[in-house]
Amino acid sequence: MSSQIGFGLVAAIILVSALFVVRSKNLIHAVLWLAVTLIGTAALYAQLNAPFLAGVQVLTYVGGVVTLMVFGVMVTRRHGGAEAPAESDSDEKGFIFATALFVVLALAIWKSPVPLPVQAPIATTNQLAHALLDDYLIAFEALSLLLLAAIVGAVVLARRRDPDPVSGEEAGAAAPTRSTTEVVP
Amino acid sequence: MNDFIHGSLYGGGIIVVLLTVTAMALWFERKMAGRMHSRLGPTIVGPFGLLQPVADVVKLLQKEDITPEKADAALFNLAPPMGAIAAIAVAAVIPFSSSIVAADLEVGVLYLLAIGALGVLPVFIAGWGSNNKFAMLGGMRAIAQSVSYEVPLVLAAMVPVILSGSMKVSDIVAYQAAHHWMVTWPFFLGIPAFAIFMLAMLAEANRIPFDIPEAESELVAGITTEYTGMKFALFYVAEYVHTLVASAVGAALFLGGWDGPFAPGIWWMVAKTLVLFAFIYWTRYSLLRFRSDQLMALCWRWLVPTGVVLVAASAVWVVFAG
Numbered sequence: 001m002s003s004q005i006g007f008g009l010v011a012a013i014i015l016v017s018a019l020f021v022v023r024s025k026n027l028i029h030a031v032l033w034l035a036v037t038l039i040g041t042a043a044l045y046a047q048l049n050a051p052f053l054a055g056v057q058v059l060t061y062v063g064g065v066v067t068l069m070v071f072g073v074m075v076t077r078r079h080g081g082a083e084a085p086a087e088s089d090s091d092e093k094g095f096i097f098a099t100a101l102f103v104v105l106a107l108a109i110w111k112s113p114v115p116l117p118v119q120a121p122i123a124t125t126n127q128l129a130h131a132l133l134d135d136y137l138i139a140f141e142a143l144s145l146l147l148l149a150a151i152v153g154a155v156v157l158a159r160r161r162d163p164d165p166v167s168g169e170e171a172g173a174a175a176p177t178r179s180t181t182e183v184v185p
Numbered sequence: 186m187n188d189f190i191h192g193s194l195y196g197g198g199i200i201v202v203l204l205t206v207t208a209m210a211l212w213f214e215r216k217m218a219g220r221m222h223s224r225l226g227p228t229i230v231g232p233f234g235l236l237q238p239v240a241d242v243v244k245l246l247q248k249e250d251i252t253p254e255k256a257d258a259a260l261f262n263l264a265p266p267m268g269a270i271a272a273i274a275v276a277a278v279i280p281f282s283s284s285i286v287a288a289d290l291e292v293g294v295l296y297l298l299a300i301g302a303l304g305v306l307p308v309f310i311a312g313w314g315s316n317n318k319f320a321m322l323g324g325m326r327a328i329a330q331s332v333s334y335e336v337p338l339v340l341a342a343m344v345p346v347i348l349s350g351s352m353k354v355s356d357i358v359a360y361q362a363a364h365h366w367m368v369t370w371p372f373f374l375g376i377p378a379f380a381i382f383m384l385a386m387l388a389e390a391n392r393i394p395f396d397i398p399e400a401e402s403e404l405v406a407g408i409t410t411e412y413t414g415m416k417f418a419l420f421y422v423a424e425y426v427h428t429l430v431a432s433a434v435g436a437a438l439f440l441g442g443w444d445g446p447f448a449p450g451i452w453w454m455v456a457k458t459l460v461l462f463a464f465i466y467w468t469r470y471s472l473l474r475f476r477s478d479q480l481m482a483l484c485w486r487w488l489v490p491t492g493v494v495l496v497a498a499s500a501v502w503v504v505f506a507g
Contacts, residue, residue, distance in 0.1 A: 028260070028313055035306065052352075055295035063302025063335065070309055071328050074321075125291055125352055 006047060014040035022094075027073050035066045052125045195287035199276050207425045208238040214466050221470045248414035253316060256411065260314030265412065265419035268307035272426040275300045279433045280355040282443045282450035293354035294342050297434060301338070301389055304427065305331035308408055311420070315411040323407030326477055330388055333484045338385035340492030344378035345438045347499040354434075358442030366441035371502055378495050379439040381488050386431035387465065388480070432461035 017036035024030040038061040045054040123131075132140050212227065212235060219226025227234030252258050278293040280286040290296050305328055312324015345367050346352055349360035361367060367375035409420050436442060436457035443450030475483070 026257075028257075032260075032306070032310070051290060051292045052295065055292045055299045058299035059295065059302055059339075063299060063305070064332070067302075067305055067309075067328055067332055070306075070313075071325070071332070074313070074325055074328075 003047065007044075010040050010043045010047065014044070028070065031066060031069050031073065034069075035062050038062050038066065050123070052128055192287065196277070199287060200273060203273060203276060203426050203429065204422070206429060207422055208242075210425050210429065210462065211238045211241065213463075214469075217463070217466055218470050242418070245414050245418045250416065251411075251413045253411050256316045257314040260310045261411070262416070264307045264311035264314060265416045265423075267310065268304070268423040269419050269426065271300060271304040271307060272423040272430060275427075275430045275434070278354050279430070279437055280358055280442060281433075281454050283355075283359070285451060286355055289353060289355050292352045294346055294352045294357070294438070297354075298335075298339055298342060301386075302331075302335055304389060307423075311408040311412070315408070317411050319410045320408050323410075327408065329477070330480060333481055334385045334388040334488075337381050337484060337488035337492045338389065340489070340496050341378045341382035341385060342438065343496050344374055344499045347496065347503055348374070350503070354437055354442075358437055358444065361441040362444035366444070367439040371506075374495055374499050374502060375439060377491060378499075379435065381492055381495070382439065383431070383435050383461070383465075384488065385484075386435065387428075387468075388484075389427075389431075428465055429458070429462060432465065433458045435461050 014037055017033045017040060020033040021030050021037060024033060039058060042054040042057040042062075045051075045057060215237065216226040216234070227237035230236040230240045252261055275297045277287045278290055278296050280289070308327040308331075309324045312320045312322075312327065315321070345357050348367065348371075349357045351357060351360070364370075368379050369375070409417055412420060433454070436454060440457045440461075441453075442457075443454045445453035445456075
């Protein structure tokens with residue numbers, strides 16, 4: 001019973017914060033509400049006996065993705081004040097697409113028989129590690145290769161604007177070259 | 186229901202102890218700074234100036250509570266408590282003795298890294314919500330610093346996890362009690378990992394020599410520029426609690442935690458934590474502040490590559506020598 005109350009509470013937090021993410025007129029507020037949504041998802045994982053997943057969710061999504069989004073907003077927006085207006089298309093179009101997506105997903109979930117165990121299976125972090133690094137090693141490594149390719153691609157895209165690689169190399173001896181990682185304007 | 190009572194008691198206890206120690210740490214820091222500057226430090230309020238923190242708090246309570254007119258009021262007022270909560274929450278998984286631990290999570294190390302990563306959001310919110318150029322610059326610096334130092338922090342924390350074979354903080358301490366402390370053997374892995382961990386923790390806590398987001402000589406007071414009274418004090422408290430918790434985590438992961446002869450475990454844990462804490466103040470009054478680009482260079486050119494090598498070497502060590 002208490003677990004159902006907990007689930008209801010977390011689900012309500014996720015839904016309400018997700019609503020604020022899309023309805024917020026201020027971009028920074030939207031990103032911070034997204035952080036609340038993601039922490040709520042982590043709480044769901046924790047309730048389902050998956051503490052490792054919950055920790056990774058907070059570490060990568062809230063600590064990494066949200067922080068980078070916030071940083072992106074800060075460095076790309078011209079901010080005359082604490083406002084960062086979020087521009088979006090008409091509400092009607094968004095409503096139609098969201099409803100259509102919801103109907104499709106709801107039908108798919110409704111139609112497909114998913115046998116759910118009454119009790120969530122308890123997998124220890126050790127078992128998880130063995131699964132990732134023994135049984136599914138190839139898939140795991142392939143995924144990391146994909147991520148590596150994405151990182152290299154991002155670096156290539158970001159460095160294209162460097163004026164002169166030779167002089168940049170020389171300046172690098174005293175101070176690092178002007179790259180995207182440097183933030184002080 | 187039992188868990189609920191257990192959690193509330195431990196949670197309340199930890200908060201009371203942390204805040205008391207924080208108040209004492211204020212006195213300790215001022216005394217120590219005074220001696221290092223060849224002065225006496227606080228002497229007037231109470232014996233040896235011991236009541237100085239109380240006087241400070243009373244002073245801060247009397248200050249006017251100002252929210253700037255053009256600030257984002259909701260975010261501006263949300264940031265200080267959030268910062269304090271994020272700093273205190275990490276303490277939940279620290280084992281203070283073999284039996285005293287609030288929440289002995291199976292993924293304890295991951296938990297403290299994840300909550301540590303959350304700690305940057307309040308700093309950013311303060312910087313953005315203040316609607317002040319200096320606060321904004323401080324916030325941007327804080328995010329860049331925190332995102333960068335997250336990487337060596339995780340890598341360094343992986344070394345004791347790999348060597349002990351567990352992510353549970355209490356298991357890591359128990360392993361060190363049964364075998365060797367991480368810094369004594371294998372010392373060529375433990376000592377560098379410990380050094381990187383403490384550096385990255387200091388950078389996350391924004392302490393000198395890494396207090397670039399505040400940088401009073403260039404950014405007025407950085408993210409805290411617009412804050413007054415108790416809201417400012419909460420930032421201050423969060424910074425001290427963060428340092429204290431970082432010391433405790435460092436002691437647990439690398440210095441054997443509660444392990445030690447003669448005295449009960451908790452005294453060893455407290456002693457190790459306070460020694461690390463004092464060491465951090467020592468560096469604070471000895472070193473100068475880094476420039477932001479130097480900080481990034483240190484992280485990406487030295488700490489991250491060293492961390493990667495350490496993690497790989499620990500795995501090799503466990504397989505062939507452990």
